[in-house]
Amino acid sequence: MEKIIEMLHITKKFPGIIANDDINLELRKGEIHALLGENGAGKSTLMSVLFGLYQPEEGEIRLNGKKVDIKDPNDANRLGIGMVHQHFKLVHNFTVLENIVLGVEDTRKGMLYLKDARKKVMAISEKYKLNVDCDALISDITVGMQQRVEIIKMLYRDNNILIFDEPTAVLTPQEIEELMTIMRDLAAEGKSILFITHKLNEIKAVADRCTVLRKGKCIGTVDIKDITKEEMSEMMVGRKVNLNIEKDDAHPSDIVLSVKDLVVEKKGHKNVINNISFDVRKGEIVCIAGIDGNGQSELVYALTGMMPISSGHVILNGEDITHASIRHHSTHGLSHIPEDRHKHGLVLDYPLSYNMVLQRYFEPAFSNKGFLKFEEINQYTNDLIEQFDVRSGQGAKTLARSMSGGNQQKAIVAREMDRAHDCLIAVQPTRGLDVGAIEYIHKKIVEERDAGKAILLISLELDEVMNLADRILVIYEGEIVGELNPKETTFNELGLYMSGSKKGAQV
Amino acid sequence: MKKILNSDGIKDLLSSCVAVFIGLIFGLIVILIANSDYAVEGFLTLISGGFSNGARGIGQVINQAVPIILTGLSVGFAFKTGLFNIGTPGQFVVGAFVAIYVGVEWTFLPGALHWIVAIILAGIAGSLWGAVPGLMKAYLNVNEVISSIIMNYIGMYTVNYIIPLTVFDSMKNQTLNVNQNAIISKFGLDLLVPNINGGIVVAILAVVVIHIILNKTTFGFELKACGFSPDASKYAGINAKQKIVFSMMIAGALAGIGGGLLYLAGSGQCLQVVDTLAPEGFNGIAVALLGLSNPFGVLIAGLFIAHITIGGSLMQIYGFIPQIVDIIVAITIYFSAFSLLIKQFLNKHKLFNADNIKKEEQSHG
Numbered sequence: 001m002e003k004i005i006e007m008l009h010i011t012k013k014f015p016g017i018i019a020n021d022d023i024n025l026e027l028r029k030g031e032i033h034a035l036l037g038e039n040g041a042g043k044s045t046l047m048s049v050l051f052g053l054y055q056p057e058e059g060e061i062r063l064n065g066k067k068v069d070i071k072d073p074n075d076a077n078r079l080g081i082g083m084v085h086q087h088f089k090l091v092h093n094f095t096v097l098e099n100i101v102l103g104v105e106d107t108r109k110g111m112l113y114l115k116d117a118r119k120k121v122m123a124i125s126e127k128y129k130l131n132v133d134c135d136a137l138i139s140d141i142t143v144g145m146q147q148r149v150e151i152i153k154m155l156y157r158d159n160n161i162l163i164f165d166e167p168t169a170v171l172t173p174q175e176i177e178e179l180m181t182i183m184r185d186l187a188a189e190g191k192s193i194l195f196i197t198h199k200l201n202e203i204k205a206v207a208d209r210c211t212v213l214r215k216g217k218c219i220g221t222v223d224i225k226d227i228t229k230e231e232m233s234e235m236m237v238g239r240k241v242n243l244n245i246e247k248d249d250a251h252p253s254d255i256v257l258s259v260k261d262l263v264v265e266k267k268g269h270k271n272v273i274n275n276i277s278f279d280v281r282k283g284e285i286v287c288i289a290g291i292d293g294n295g296q297s298e299l300v301y302a303l304t305g306m307m308p309i310s311s312g313h314v315i316l317n318g319e320d321i322t323h324a325s326i327r328h329h330s331t332h333g334l335s336h337i338p339e340d341r342h343k344h345g346l347v348l349d350y351p352l353s354y355n356m357v358l359q360r361y362f363e364p365a366f367s368n369k370g371f372l373k374f375e376e377i378n379q380y381t382n383d384l385i386e387q388f389d390v391r392s393g394q395g396a397k398t399l400a401r402s403m404s405g406g407n408q409q410k411a412i413v414a415r416e417m418d419r420a421h422d423c424l425i426a427v428q429p430t431r432g433l434d435v436g437a438i439e440y441i442h443k444k445i446v447e448e449r450d451a452g453k454a455i456l457l458i459s460l461e462l463d464e465v466m467n468l469a470d471r472i473l474v475i476y477e478g479e480i481v482g483e484l485n486p487k488e489t490t491f492n493e494l495g496l497y498m499s500g501s502k503k504g505a506q507v
Numbered sequence: 508m509k510k511i512l513n514s515d516g517i518k519d520l521l522s523s524c525v526a527v528f529i530g531l532i533f534g535l536i537v538i539l540i541a542n543s544d545y546a547v548e549g550f551l552t553l554i555s556g557g558f559s560n561g562a563r564g565i566g567q568v569i570n571q572a573v574p575i576i577l578t579g580l581s582v583g584f585a586f587k588t589g590l591f592n593i594g595t596p597g598q599f600v601v602g603a604f605v606a607i608y609v610g611v612e613w614t615f616l617p618g619a620l621h622w623i624v625a626i627i628l629a630g631i632a633g634s635l636w637g638a639v640p641g642l643m644k645a646y647l648n649v650n651e652v653i654s655s656i657i658m659n660y661i662g663m664y665t666v667n668y669i670i671p672l673t674v675f676d677s678m679k680n681q682t683l684n685v686n687q688n689a690i691i692s693k694f695g696l697d698l699l700v701p702n703i704n705g706g707i708v709v710a711i712l713a714v715v716v717i718h719i720i721l722n723k724t725t726f727g728f729e730l731k732a733c734g735f736s737p738d739a740s741k742y743a744g745i746n747a748k749q750k751i752v753f754s755m756m757i758a759g760a761l762a763g764i765g766g767g768l769l770y771l772a773g774s775g776q777c778l779q780v781v782d783t784l785a786p787e788g789f790n791g792i793a794v795a796l797l798g799l800s801n802p803f804g805v806l807i808a809g810l811f812i813a814h815i816t817i818g819g820s821l822m823q824i825y826g827f828i829p830q831i832v833d834i835i836v837a838i839t840i841y842f843s844a845f846s847l848l849i850k851q852f853l854n855k856h857k858l859f860n861a862d863n864i865k866k867e868e869q870s871h872g
Contacts, residue, residue: 305744306741306742325744325746326741326742326743326744327744327745328744329744330743330744331744336742338742343736343738343739344738344739344741344742345739345742346736346739347732347735347736347739347740347743348735348736348739349735349736350731350732350735354728354732358732358739358742358743359743359744361725361728362725367725370724370725370726371723371724371725372723372724372725372728
């Protein structure tokens, strides 16, 4: 196959760090090429160089064998290179069509002319079965749909080289499936796709070849069909990674968290949580599995006091905490790794040290008569940094915002696991993390269980559910539709429960 | 060198200085347009400000600075906690009225206690005025900008209504002079600067107290957390609604004290019955912006803006009419308030951003 893009000996330095060190990458026409690496390996930098956001110090880029200069994204666009960023660049109060044409609008006598654009968009949408509604507002459509709008944006500009920056991080399992199909169709049409990821399953499923980066260096390019997931993860991390979670059988004992007939109402909706009951015992990991948006978030908010409960009871260590404050929950034995680490988990503009005592700053250990004890807070933070291997540029005083996603998550995990608790509610604790960090967090959760904590895990990743859980509860439209034993069930059965096509006995 | 330039405090100071410099350049341009013959003299007078009048001038600068340091502190404090307190003129004027009323009527208070009580009550009045937008924001989700603007007018007209019924000097259409005891102590500073407003001591005290609250206490930890991220503070179990109310009350109290300090200064200035919002209130916004909401920054910014204002009024000697002077001062202040923008620029610039890029690189992939 012919080469369409060649990046040769690309070196990009930032003060104090070499983000890309002599990297070679070649993209062939019509292939799906994965770019694999841990957080901070230099994947995004390399793609930013290709997209014209950064200028490399050394090396050159060739398009169809000819050297090209890409000074800014407009140059990239002219050369047919398009990019879907991890965080979409869409105007939320514009329609789908308006977003697609934004920047390349047709005008007639100074007025916006959208008729041709609409035809072209509809044609693209039909060709790749994208099913977008041109007149829907971005704010009204799902994240998966928004991503399709981004894809159409590239196709509308006749881009042939499509860069996807971690496209699956924000999608549900079904949407990921659909995206994979779209990507295959695009490649079949002769488009070349560069696909940044650290999820091995996805590479295995969709990519033809894969280039692995580690700490700014190119480790190599491999054919996907000749390599196993284990080998890829070893290339990525630099050591053998255990993809299977090792754990012994659970020995559940006393009930720690008990949920009885829980109902949560939301204005204008039917009950988002409808009559849920379950127990979590000491020494077991109970996992709530389900497709995103079936009430998981609301369930967690209700259990942690962040959302009012309409009826039913939540009992923690024998105490009814149904209507207790958030602070009461956190000081009476409940730890919570939140779903959204940026929104809830961290005050991003606070230093790491403040974030480490976010729920505890008022305790005598960290304050005295209303004054913060900075030395103790810093000492505590340094202990946690060491114990949990949290990497931050300037130690305790690093701003949370400037840390990498993986380390932010590790910091939250460290905080929630170290604070006194009997029950840990972990919501998608490994979302968006690389293999090394996932392995670490899974290990910690199993350690927690073995130390006699009760763990409620909420996850959208089926692998995680199957590997980590001792019991699986499937949630569908705000109800628990089945309890499964991970040792006996299959992915297929779990999927059927999750999609609501199968219902078991109420637990 | 780089390390020094990278420290946040220096960067803040530098960006404020650059902002001031740009402001002055624009001031100069307006001066050139207004009166090119005396442009140099006029400009020199503007920048030498209070210093061109010796100790007396310094006293003037301080007098001018005291109220806007307080309103600047009020706006800056609210900023740090994620609120925009644009209600300083209202809080300022109710504080001023209460201080004057106590200063005139409560002659039973002995000695220094008289002015201290007057100032404290001015603060309480201001905090009540601030509490209303705070409560509305916390419990009814009403934007504090809108409600505090409304409270400005309610404050102004209420005070204008009550003055004629109470402590009114109908000849001058203003309040009566306050009792001698109600004038703020000079703390012996008048030996150095004759006509000084002792309120500067209170202002500095307020700066230090606000600094301590924001940076050293658990209360400040909660307030700033709510300002930076309401969601994360909710997760942390912080009662954000209560913090909003407290924050607005403290901000209101500062502005109210500012009003008290101006009219109890003993400079003979009385509260006029006019339908104009107190300019000291709005100037607080510029002071807070220039001082980057840092309490000590606000102190310096307040002194600077007072300095320029005095300089501007002296320009009339060279035939600059007062309106032009107001425009020049306003433009200088206006551009000085761009320090945030300049800080962002400094953050982007190579010399200053060594670890920024590194951070960015780490946080991406």
